[in-house]
Amino acid sequence: MPRTTAQKIFRIFGWTFGIIVFLALTTLTKIDWRDYKEMDYYLETVSHLDSLDLESSEGEIWLAGWSAINTTPAKPAKLVGYKPRGRYKFVQDSSFVKTMVISNGISTVAFLNYELMIVHPYLQGRINRAIRESGLELDNVYFTATHTHSGIGGHIPGLLGKLAFGSYDEKIVKFLEAKTLEGLKSAMASRDTVEVFFRKTKADTLVANRLIAEDPIDPYIRQLIFEKRNGKKGTILTYSAHPTILNSKFMGLSGDYPNYLTKLMEQEGYDFSLFAAGTVGSHRPVATGNQPNDVESYALSLNRNLSENIHEVFPVEEPNLKFGSLPLGLRKAHFRISEKVRIRPWIFNSIFGETNAHFDMVQIGKTLFISSSGEISGVFMKEWEAYAAEKGLHLIITCFNGGYIGYITPDNYYNYPLYETRDMNWFGPYNGAYFDEMIRKMIDKAAEQGSKALK
Numbered sequence: 001m002p003r004t005t006a007q008k009i010f011r012i013f014g015w016t017f018g019i020i021v022f023l024a025l026t027t028l029t030k031i032d033w034r035d036y037k038e039m040d041y042y043l044e045t046v047s048h049l050d051s052l053d054l055e056s057s058e059g060e061i062w063l064a065g066w067s068a069i070n071t072t073p074a075k076p077a078k079l080v081g082y083k084p085r086g087r088y089k090f091v092q093d094s095s096f097v098k099t100m101v102i103s104n105g106i107s108t109v110a111f112l113n114y115e116l117m118i119v120h121p122y123l124q125g126r127i128n129r130a131i132r133e134s135g136l137e138l139d140n141v142y143f144t145a146t147h148t149h150s151g152i153g154g155h156i157p158g159l160l161g162k163l164a165f166g167s168y169d170e171k172i173v174k175f176l177e178a179k180t181l182e183g184l185k186s187a188m189a190s191r192d193t194v195e196v197f198f199r200k201t202k203a204d205t206l207v208a209n210r211l212i213a214e215d216p217i218d219p220y221i222r223q224l225i226f227e228k229r230n231g232k233k234g235t236i237l238t239y240s241a242h243p244t245i246l247n248s249k250f251m252g253l254s255g256d257y258p259n260y261l262t263k264l265m266e267q268e269g270y271d272f273s274l275f276a277a278g279t280v281g282s283h284r285p286v287a288t289g290n291q292p293n294d295v296e297s298y299a300l301s302l303n304r305n306l307s308e309n310i311h312e313v314f315p316v317e318e319p320n321l322k323f324g325s326l327p328l329g330l331r332k333a334h335f336r337i338s339e340k341v342r343i344r345p346w347i348f349n350s351i352f353g354e355t356n357a358h359f360d361m362v363q364i365g366k367t368l369f370i371s372s373s374g375e376i377s378g379v380f381m382k383e384w385e386a387y388a389a390e391k392g393l394h395l396i397i398t399c400f401n402g403g404y405i406g407y408i409t410p411d412n413y414y415n416y417p418l419y420e421t422r423d424m425n426w427f428g429p430y431n432g433a434y435f436d437e438m439i440r441k442m443i444d445k446a447a448e449q450g451s452k453a454l455k
Helices: 004-029 040-051 121-134 160-162 170-189 256-267 293-308 343-353 379-390 419-423 431-448
Strands: 028-030 055-058 063-068 095-102 108-114 139-144 192-202 207-209 220-228 232-240 272-277 283-285 310-315 320-327 340-344 358-364 367-370 394-397
Touching: 004 256, 004 283, 004 293, 040 220, 040 283, 040 431, 063 170, 063 220, 063 272, 095 170, 095 272, 095 419, 108 272, 108 320, 121 220, 139 272, 160 343, 160 419, 170 379, 192 293, 220 293, 220 394, 232 394, 256 272, 272 394, 320 431, 340 343, 358 431, 367 431, 379 431
Parallel strands: 108 139, 232 272, 367 394
Antiparallel strands: 028 340, 055 320, 063 095, 063 192, 095 108, 192 220, 192 310, 207 283, 220 232, 320 358, 358 367
């Protein structure tokens, strides 16, 4: 082989190898295994929590009002869930924004619920701005979603929204803004004095751990029930099974089992039912199939449990309200492509954008709601609930609060090559322990902090 030809081959090989190495060095890096307690984000979050002063008021009565406003678009929108699926081809069941407004005569909080997979930070920001500009007298807004995987998209901007979440459609965002305000005004206008009850119902045969079959599950439906003087009842309830009975080939608009369950409840004694996704991480529904009739059958089974397997009921007598928000610091992004290699944070941030990581807290009497930006595994719930009970509190945890940071699973799951633990575990190791510590500290905060009258 002539020397000049060999030189050309080696030169091409050298350049190719150099480019590959350069790209690897600029786009990939190793996992950061440092103890989270040694890192600045942890110290900052603990400092925020230590100084957090929950707004608090003590009233003399409970007041509540509710509304359900149809948010089905006039024209088919793109579906969000599983993978890009295009626009829905039919409406299996209409979508709603549901609102529960609760007051003790001094403070007023609103629970907002969307039949969406998540409440993206951008949508939350737009809704909050619309509420502020409307002049509605609300002291706190608590965001939730049903987590249906067959709901509308169009409300997530940026590259990720374009690639995976139905692109961005300003008309849909404005539509959701308007319907949210309509729902809030209707709920506030319908307020009346209520009696309030916490209820917990076992439904352990309808949910399973989808990661490690023999590991623990969160088997309970948890409710707050509000009964007006005229006998009408409204409820907020949570459950841990993922609303994924309808699979990725389904091309209809649907709220999956939460929609069917709340309709059944409203046919059998409730005037209003709001389903907020609970600790759905690691948890799947134990359903008979993946068609609409299977969703209906599953909802019927859940509804049957609500009347047959009541575990405990407690009145919520003291009309005391507390609420606050905790910014959550995180390790730099850890989107992994293998067990030991991740893409560099700047790439993740460019694709995923703002995550708005935080916790929200609302305490109604002795029932403490904590909302998470992380999709928390139900494996944690048994110990957290027991810890809250030791402090005299009933605990309800929801996800999809206007932030999204992927899944939060037990640390011993971290290296499993599974969707939740690798593809969707976005912010590095030890977040199981980190969340466990923060949840317990928030329970302590709620239990220990004395009342602070609102001005």
